[in-house]
Amino acid sequence: MASSDTSPAAQDSHLNKVSGLCETSSQKTKRTLYQKIWESHLVHQEQGAPAILYIDRHLIHEVTSPQAFQGIRERGLTIRRPDKTFGTVDHSIPTTDRSLPIEDAAAASQIQTFEANCNAFDIEFFGVNSNKQGIVHVIAPEQGLTLPGMTIVCGDSHTSTHGAFGALAFGIGTSEIEHVFATQCLLQSPSKTMNVVVEGKLSPMVTAKDIILAIIAKIGMDGGTGYVIEYSGSAIRSLSMEGRMTLCNMSIEAGARAGMVAPDEITINYLRDKPFAPKGPHFDRLSKTWLALATDAGAVFDQTVVLDGETIEPMVTYGTNPGMAIGISETIPNADQFSSADEKAEFKNALAYMQLKENQPIKNTPIDVVFIGSCTNARIEDMREAASIARLGNVSAAVRALVVPGSYLVKDQAEEEGLHQVFIEAGFEWREPGCSMCIAMNGDRIDSGQACASTSNRNFKGRQGIGGRTFLLSPAMAAAAALHGKLVDVREMALM
Amino acid sequence: MTTQKKISVLTSAAIPLNLNNIDTDQIIPARFLKGTTKTGLGEKLFYDLRYTHSGEPVEGFVLNQPRYQRYQKKNYSSDFPQILVSGHNFGCGSSREHAPWALRDYGIQVILAISFADIFKNNALKNQLLPIALPESVIFDLLSAIEESPDLKITVDLPNQSVQISALSSLDTQTPNASTQFLTQSFTIDPFRKKCLLDGLDDIQYTLTHNDKILAYENSLIKL
Numbered sequence: 194m195a196s197s198d199t200s201p202a203a204q205d206s207h208l209n210k211v212s213g214l215c216e217t218s219s220q221k222t223k224r225t226l227y228q229k230i231w232e233s234h235l236v237h238q239e240q241g242a243p244a245i246l247y248i249d250r251h252l253i254h255e256v257t258s259p260q261a262f263q264g265i266r267e268r269g270l271t272i273r274r275p276d277k278t279f280g281t282v283d284h285s286i287p288t289t290d291r292s293l294p295i296e297d298a299a300a301a302s303q304i305q306t307f308e309a310n311c312n313a314f315d316i317e318f319f320g321v322n323s324n325k326q327g328i329v330h331v332i333a334p335e336q337g338l339t340l341p342g343m344t345i346v347c348g349d350s351h352t353s354t355h356g357a358f359g360a361l362a363f364g365i366g367t368s369e370i371e372h373v374f375a376t377q378c379l380l381q382s383p384s385k386t387m388n389v390v391v392e393g394k395l396s397p398m399v400t401a402k403d404i405i406l407a408i409i410a411k412i413g414m415d416g417g418t419g420y421v422i423e424y425s426g427s428a429i430r431s432l433s434m435e436g437r438m439t440l441c442n443m444s445i446e447a448g449a450r451a452g453m454v455a456p457d458e459i460t461i462n463y464l465r466d467k468p469f470a471p472k473g474p475h476f477d478r479l480s481k482t483w484l485a486l487a488t489d490a491g492a493v494f495d496q497t498v499v500l501d502g503e504t505i506e507p508m509v510t511y512g513t514n515p516g517m518a519i520g521i522s523e524t525i526p527n528a529d530q531f532s533s534a535d536e537k538a539e540f541k542n543a544l545a546y547m548q549l550k551e552n553q554p555i556k557n558t559p560i561d562v563v564f565i566g567s568c569t570n571a572r573i574e575d576m577r578e579a580a581s582i583a584r585l586g587n588v589s590a591a592v593r594a595l596v597v598p599g600s601y602l603v604k605d606q607a608e609e610e611g612l613h614q615v616f617i618e619a620g621f622e623w624r625e626p627g628c629s630m631c632i633a634m635n636g637d638r639i640d641s642g643q644a645c646a647s648t649s650n651r652n653f654k655g656r657q658g659i660g661g662r663t664f665l666l667s668p669a670m671a672a673a674a675a676l677h678g679k680l681v682d683v684r685e686m687a688l689m
Numbered sequence: 690m691t692t693q694k695k696i697s698v699l700t701s702a703a704i705p706l707n708l709n710n711i712d713t714d715q716i717i718p719a720r721f722l723k724g725t726t727k728t729g730l731g732e733k734l735f736y737d738l739r740y741t742h743s744g745e746p747v748e749g750f751v752l753n754q755p756r757y758q759r760y761q762k763k764n765y766s767s768d769f770p771q772i773l774v775s776g777h778n779f780g781c782g783s784s785r786e787h788a789p790w791a792l793r794d795y796g797i798q799v800i801l802a803i804s805f806a807d808i809f810k811n812n813a814l815k816n817q818l819l820p821i822a823l824p825e826s827v828i829f830d831l832l833s834a835i836e837e838s839p840d841l842k843i844t845v846d847l848p849n850q851s852v853q854i855s856a857l858s859s860l861d862t863q864t865p866n867a868s869t870q871f872l873t874q875s876f877t878i879d880p881f882r883k884k885c886l887l888d889g890l891d892d893i894q895y896t897l898t899h900n901d902k903i904l905a906y907e908n909s910l911i912k913l
């Protein structure tokens with residue numbers, strides 16, 4: 194079946210269960226959003242075994258699924274609920290003219306295998322030629338495939354993105370993909386819960402990306418290991434759905450299993466009229482149960498972390514993991530600020546790789562490449578934010594700058610608003626949707642030694658190309674870096 | 690894939706990978722993920738740590754020591770080290786199961802580290818690759834002991850949940866006949882995962898034994 198795209202998939206609802214449970218147990222137990230979803234999806238649990246948890250939505254893409262399809266065939270099984278499974282191609286797909294054949298034979302074969310597998314098992318997918326294709330974590334929300342209260346999995350760690358809707362969403366490995374194919378369930382043990390509270394009004398030009406980088410800088414890249422994070426507080430509530438997705442997206446960069454934001458009116462307004470979302474009275478009824486998912490007042494978290502939203506400034510990473518981030522006005526730390534010999538060594542190693550020096554301002558660091566894209570920051574708001582800066586000037590002669598929208602829906606919307614013209618006139622390349630330079634699998638990559646200001650989520654050594662140096666930042670900050678050929682404080686630009 | 694033998698008790702030398710935050714991009718870079726099978730990934734294990742941009746072996750990277758070279762040396766001998774020792778937060782980053790596949794393909798059966806990232810740990814356990822978290826001090830001692838004496842043997846005993854390091858047998862060559870002294874360190878593992886590893890039990894088979902419950906659950910969902 195190719196993507197028919199029009200018929201909404203049959204929606205099952207656990208939500209009546211959820212709210213039912215709320216009424217009967219609210220006196221006894223105050224529960225978190227996570228616990229409510231967990232309990233309403235518990236199929237069975239034997240003594241001494243993990244829980245069997247039901248999965249509402251299974252998203253798949255070309256890189257992590259082929260071996261799972263193969264496994265299902267070898268077992269002589271079939272896919273239990275193709276109606277709850279949706280696919281797209283994003284990781285290895287070129288972001289250049291789609292009418293041309295894919296040059297990389299391995300990528301072409303992977304994509305072909307994927308589409309053949311989806312067809313063979315009757316799974317709806319948004320393929321190379323679909324006008325709804327895009328990065329899996331961008332398309333599922335914009336299609337209304339991601340709904341509050343759902344359990345959502347995908348063979349990709351940034352599945353945490355979908356938690357922005359108050360869903361329990363997390364990345365799984367290929368063996369688990371096969372498990373969901375066969376059973377529509379997963380074996381899971383409960384996670385600990387962490388409440389990350391960000392209060393206050395954000396300063397102008399401070400975005401969700403800056404909040405999440407500030408959180409990871411605070412708790413560290415393994416600070417969330419073993420936890421599901423719920424983000425709360427007035428600074429979080431004020432974020433749009435796009436912002437909440439950026440936030441939850443990078444929960445995995447703090448090591449967390451998932452990140453979530455409780456559904457509210459912003460969530461409901463976003464979902465109304467999305468193609469696969471329920472419609473009419475169903476929608477209204479469901480949206481009431483969605484609101485009831487919010488963590489009960491007085492529910493207890495295993496850990497709480499508080500940040501002052503008002504003091505967060507535009508952030509940028511200086512090192513080789515996402516926890517190594519500072520405000521744009523700050524100076525790079527020095528080794529004495531780290532306690533263990535181990536951390537000192539790691540810090541020095543990162544600085545050597547990044548060609549940076551201790552105690553230097555991060556501002557004015559020269560940049561060779563700018564990448565605006567990825568499942569973190571390639572939604573329509575990100576395009577608007579970057580364009581608002583791009584229109585202030587031209588890409589520096591020394592810089593190659595790419596804008597890669599997250600999906601065709603984003604691309605079409607941006608073009609309708611004329612944003613592509615803004616980018617093109619300023620000297621940015623305007624590409625077709627895909628993961629692109631976030632993971633550098635498709636030929637879009639930076640050269641060894643080059644410095645890239647990137648709106649993606651991982652600054653690991655070589656992530657964007659062997660020997661490449663990545664600086665993670667927001668779309669506005671990335672666009673500002675493109676115009677100046679160096680890292681600048683976008684707040685100063687906006688004033689100019 | 691190398692032998693899919695089950696882990697029970699394993700005695701082997703270990704490869705010391707003295708680094709923290711080894712992410713799955715380092716274990717197997719993304720550009721090697723375009724295959725559609727699980728095989729042959731060991732050759733690309735830690736590729737960008739092992740080779741420079743121009744393809745020269747990186748001097749000083751541990752896997753480039755002759756004793757730890759598997760593919761270049763065609764070293765498939767049974768005493769090739771099957772244990773890897775590393776630092777904090779091993780396996781962070783992407784969820785790619787290609788990471789445990791690559792490690793298994795290289796011959797690794799056990800990873801001893803200070804801590805593991807969540808998804809990696811899950812993926813490893815499903816591929817007969819045993820991730821064992823040990824206290825920082827034990828890992829540090831172990832790394833320096835291996836440095837001094839690379840033949841040092843480690844016994845991982847899954848049924849008894851212990852790791853034994855033969856401290857004296859190889860460190861103290863003066864008294865080769867002294868009865869071997871061991872440092873014994875216990876470790877924890879989820880009992881269900883332990884049973885799966887020891888019995889070769891498969892998650893899908895397990896869940897399907899509860900198919901009636903899944904059906905009942907599906908029937909209880911209210912159709913819109």
Ligand code: SF4
Binds near residue numbers: 284328330349569632
């Ligand atoms: S955009 Fe990057 S992080 Fe997101 S799914 Fe694609 S490769 Fe993964």
